[in-house]
Every structure is written in C-alpha cells, then in structure tokens.
Amino acid sequence: MFQAFKRPDKGFVFRKQLLLDFRRIGTDSLGIVVVTSVFMGAIIAIQMAYNIDSPFIPNTIIGFSTRQMMVLEIAPTFISMLLAGKVGSRIASEIGTMRITEQIDALRVMGVNPANYLILPKITAAMLYFPVLIIFSIFLGIVGGWISSIVTGIVPSAAYINGIRDWYDPFTVTFAMIKTVVFAFIITSVSAYKGYTVKGGSVEVGQASTDAVVQSSILIIFFDLILTQLLLT
Amino acid sequence: MIEVQHINKSFDGATVLEDINTSFERGKTNLIIGQSGSGKTVLMKCCIGLYDVDDGDILFDGREYAHLAEKKRQHIRQEMGVLFQGGALFDSFNVEENIMFPLNMFTDMSMKEKKERVNFVLENVNLAGTNNKFPSELSGGMLKRVAIARAISLIPKYLFADEPNSGLDPKTAERIDALLSDLTKKFNMTTVINTHDMNSVLEIGEKISFINKGKLWWEGDNQDVLKSDNQELNEFIFATSLTRRIKG
Numbered sequence: 001m002f003q004a005f006k007r008p009d010k011g012f013v014f015r016k017q018l019l020l021d022f023r024r025i026g027t028d029s030l031g032i033v034v035v036t037s038v039f040m041g042a043i044i045a046i047q048m049a050y051n052i053d054s055p056f057i058p059n060t061i062i063g064f065s066t067r068q069m070m071v072l073e074i075a076p077t078f079i080s081m082l083l084a085g086k087v088g089s090r091i092a093s094e095i096g097t098m099r100i101t102e103q104i105d106a107l108r109v110m111g112v113n114p115a116n117y118l119i120l121p122k123i124t125a126a127m128l129y130f131p132v133l134i135i136f137s138i139f140l141g142i143v144g145g146w147i148s149s150i151v152t153g154i155v156p157s158a159a160y161i162n163g164i165r166d167w168y169d170p171f172t173v174t175f176a177m178i179k180t181v182v183f184a185f186i187i188t189s190v191s192a193y194k195g196y197t198v199k200g201g202s203v204e205v206g207q208a209s210t211d212a213v214v215q216s217s218i219l220i221i222f223f224d225l226i227l228t229q230l231l232l233t
Numbered sequence: 234m235i236e237v238q239h240i241n242k243s244f245d246g247a248t249v250l251e252d253i254n255t256s257f258e259r260g261k262t263n264l265i266i267g268q269s270g271s272g273k274t275v276l277m278k279c280c281i282g283l284y285d286v287d288d289g290d291i292l293f294d295g296r297e298y299a300h301l302a303e304k305k306r307q308h309i310r311q312e313m314g315v316l317f318q319g320g321a322l323f324d325s326f327n328v329e330e331n332i333m334f335p336l337n338m339f340t341d342m343s344m345k346e347k348k349e350r351v352n353f354v355l356e357n358v359n360l361a362g363t364n365n366k367f368p369s370e371l372s373g374g375m376l377k378r379v380a381i382a383r384a385i386s387l388i389p390k391y392l393f394a395d396e397p398n399s400g401l402d403p404k405t406a407e408r409i410d411a412l413l414s415d416l417t418k419k420f421n422m423t424t425v426i427n428t429h430d431m432n433s434v435l436e437i438g439e440k441i442s443f444i445n446k447g448k449l450w451w452e453g454d455n456q457d458v459l460k461s462d463n464q465e466l467n468e469f470i471f472a473t474s475l476t477r478r479i480k481g
Contacts (some may be wrong), residue, residue, distance in 0.1 A: 013337055020325075098323075106321040110335050111310035147247045 004119035017121035026129030037137040041144030049154035059155045061162020070141035075134045076176040080183035085215040088191040092212035095195030096205035119192040130184040190216045240289030249275045251447045259423045262437045267444035273427045314384030316394040320376040329364035332383045354382040374405035375398040392424040410437050
C-alpha cells in the first residue's frame with residue numbers, strides 16, 4: 001500500500017485518472033447526497049419541534065439545532081458512512097475484480113506501479129471532492145428543515161431562519177471539513193486495500209467489498225469520537 | 234534470448250519448479266508445454282517477474298533479472314509484452330485506450346503518433362476499425378487479439394503468452410497461433426507461449442520445452458515431438474484418442 005503514495009510516473013496520466021475519479025467518486029454520488037440531506041434536515045426539524053415543545057424555549061431553537069446537527073454530525077459523519085457504502089464498495093469491487101482478472105498483473109509487467117496508478121487518484125479525488133459534497137449536504141439539510149417547517153407549520157419561516165443565524169461559530173464548519181477529509185481518506189484507503197489484496201474469485205471480491213464498507217464505517221465512528229474529543233472539548 | 238538458469242520455486246514448502254534450465258531463442262516461437270498443474274504458468278510468471286525465484290537466475294540477452302529489485306526490473310519490463318490467459322484488458326478503457334496505455338506511460342509520442350501506432354498494431358492483428366469498442370463488446374477471439382495488439386504496441390523484444398488458445402474454437406485458435414508466429418518473425422521477438430494445445434505444438438513449436446511435475450523432461454521442436462521415446466512426453470502428447478489415431 002505504501003507504493004500508492006509515491007510520486008506518479010506520468011503527471012498527465014495521473015490527472016486523467018483523477019478527473020475520471022472525480023466523476024466516479026464525487027459527481028456520481030450527488031444524487032444520493034441530495035436526497036438524503038434534504039430528508040435528514042426535514043426529519044431533524046420535525047423531531048426537534050416534537051421534543052422541544054415548551055413555552056420557555058424559543059422556537060428559533062429548531063433552526064439552530066437543525067443547523068448544528070447538520071454541520072457537526074449528520075453531514076460529515078452520516079453522509080460519509082453513506083459514501084462508505086456507495087464509494088467504498090465500488091472501489092473494493094473494481095480493484096478486486098482487476099486483481100482476479102490479472103489486470104493488476106498486466107499493469108505490473110508493463111512496468112507500471114499498480115497501487116500508485118489505481119489508488120492514489122481515488123484517495124486524492126475523495127479528499128478533494130468529499131468536502132464539496134458535505135458543504136452541499138449541510139446546505140441542503142438546512143433547506144430541508146426549512147421546507148418541512150413551512151409545510152408542516154411546526155415553526156414560522158422567519159423563526160427558523162433566525163434560528164439558523166443564531167450563535168454561529170465558524171469553527172464548526174472547519175471541524176466538519178477536518179472530519180470529512182479524514183473520513184474520505186479512511187473510506188478510499190481501506191476499500192482500495194481490501195480490493196488490492198483480494199485472492200480468489202467473485203465470492204472473495206464480494207467479501208472484500210462487504211469488509212471494506214463494514215471496516216470503513218467502524219473506523220469512521222471511531223475517528224469521529226477521537227476528533228470530537230480532540231477538537232471540540 | 235532468454236536464459237533460464239537452474240531455477241527453483243516452491244510455495245509453502247511445496248516444490249513447484251525444480252532445477253529448470255533452458256533457453257528461449259530470438260525470432261522463434263518457444264513453447265512451454267505440459268499438463269495443467271505441471272508448473273508451466275509458474276515458470277512463465279517467474280520469467281516475467283510476477284513470482285520471485287528461490288534459486289537460479291533468468292537472463293534477458295545477458296542481463297540479470299530474477300534477483301533485481303522491483304524498481305530495477307522496470308527497464309526490462311518495458312521491453313516485454315505479455316498476453317494473459319483472459320486477456321486482462323482494462324474494462325473501463327476502449328480498444329484504442331487499452332492499446333495506447335503503454336504508449337502513454339512509457340513514450341513521449343504525440344497523440345498523432347500514438348493513434349498511428351494503435352492503427353498499425355490493430356491492422357497487424359486484423360482488427361482495424363475496432364478502436365472505439367469496449368472489451369465487453371468483443372468476442373473471445375477478438376479479446377485475445379486486442380490483448381496481443383496491446384502487448385506488441387511498444388514493439389517489445391520479448392513476448393509472453395499464457396495459454397493464448399484457451400476457450401477458443403479450433404479455427405480461431407489456429408488464427409491466434411498463426412498471428413503469434415507471424416508477429417514473432419516480423420518483429421524478431423523472443424516469443425514464449427504456454428500451451429497444452431497439440432495443434433499449437435505441431436504448427437508453431439519451433440522450440441518446445443516439456444514440463445512435468447515441475448521438472449524439465451524434454452526439449453526439442455515440432456519435428457521431433459512425435460518421434461520422441463520419452464515416456465512422460467508420449468503420455469502427454471498421445472493423451473487423446475485423436476492424437477493416438479494420428480500416431481496410428
């Protein structure tokens with residue numbers, strides 16, 4: 001795996017792969033991020049309103065809580081776990097299939113460093129593109145909460161908007177971005193490793209794909225705890 | 234010329250190759266024959282450097298290869314073309330991109346030159362005009378020919394083919410044999426082919442090495458192979474009723 005982090009042999013080949021992986025890893029994930037984020041924001045707003053039903057708590061808290069949850073946890077962690085399922089399984093099965101069909105051997109005997117050629121662009125693409133997806137997810141989650149507030153009438157639009165503007169600390173977004181970049185690295189490196197080291201046939205590729213998702217998800221939760229403890233306390 | 238000098242290879246204590254000592258000559262189709270599990274694929278993978286040998290050495294035109302570090306092997310590897318059993322074409326690339334891949338990695342050719350080379354090798358394997366097809370759109374025989382085209386795109390000195398006829402009908406298999414033989418002559422390559430196809434043995438076996446139970450049992454050419462009194466070789470050659478009928 002350490003071979004993956006060497007300088008690419010040909011810059012333009014790396015850039016071509018990187019652009020391809022931006023599309024496969026990033027752009028192709030937009031649909032699921034949009035749908036999930038809007039619904040998560042809406043659900044959070046409704047649940048907040050349901051749980052904080054007291055005349056002593058201002059209704060702006062619903063907008064505030066939706067924003068905070070989207071920024072601190074739902075977008076960076078929940079969406080990353082979703083991406084671990086979508087992107088991680090794709091990377092593990094793609095590289096695993098290349099392994100069992102001798103495509104990786106073909107790269108090696110051509111004199112190409114296969115780990116570097118296959119893995120580095122994927123890790124780079126994820127670490128650059130996932131923060132964009134997460135920013136997008138935060139925005140859509142907040143919009144989803146606002147739409148649900150209007151549609152269900154749980155809180156007036158003005159109160160929700162005031163709430164999302166209250167007590168804003170820019171570091172929360174920085175924290176979300178740090179987590180996202182770490183999770184992007186975990187998802188792509190674990191999945192690529194699982195695929196790259198496959199031995200056997202289609203059953204083993206399927207197993208590697210499952211292992212990649214499970215292990216990435218566990219590591220995401222683990223590092224979520226560590227980063228939260230390190231950066232927010 | 235490729236010289237294989239007394240190589241041994243074992244996996245988890247089980248000996249797979251034992252004291253193999255042979256050579257593969259330039260401008261000839263050199264065949265490694267033997268039953269499934271005899272060790273011929275391991276021998277080829279040792280030659281191309283996918284497996285490290287335990288002892289012995291492999292020389293490419295006098296240059297040591299087997300014990301070189303991975304990075305130092307690159308220079309010789311760029312002089313090799315390898316045809317894998319399943320073709321090993323990159324699924325996400327079309328035919329042109331597959332063939333262009335080694336050119337992108339190891340040459341400074343302009344795009345025009347690369348396209349000319351792609352068309353040249355495609356014409357050589359009788360697949361002109363298939364540039365934009367993807368591997369999933371090709372038949373088994375076409376896949377093998379595209380893989381050959383990719384393997385010869387850098388006009389290599391050494392061409393290795395692992396069971397190029399497996400899974401092909403007899404007529405297509407014959408065409409692949411003829412193609413490999415023609416390309417060997419045309420580009421004066423040292424071609425090494427793993428096979429257990431008797432038609433290949435008789436048609437293009439200019440030098441034949443028979444491997445059995447990890448040992449080299451017999452060497453010769455397609456003129457001698459039917460006349461040998463080597464018992465193990467005869468058991469392999471005349472294993473089918475068709476070849477026994479030919480023998481009469």
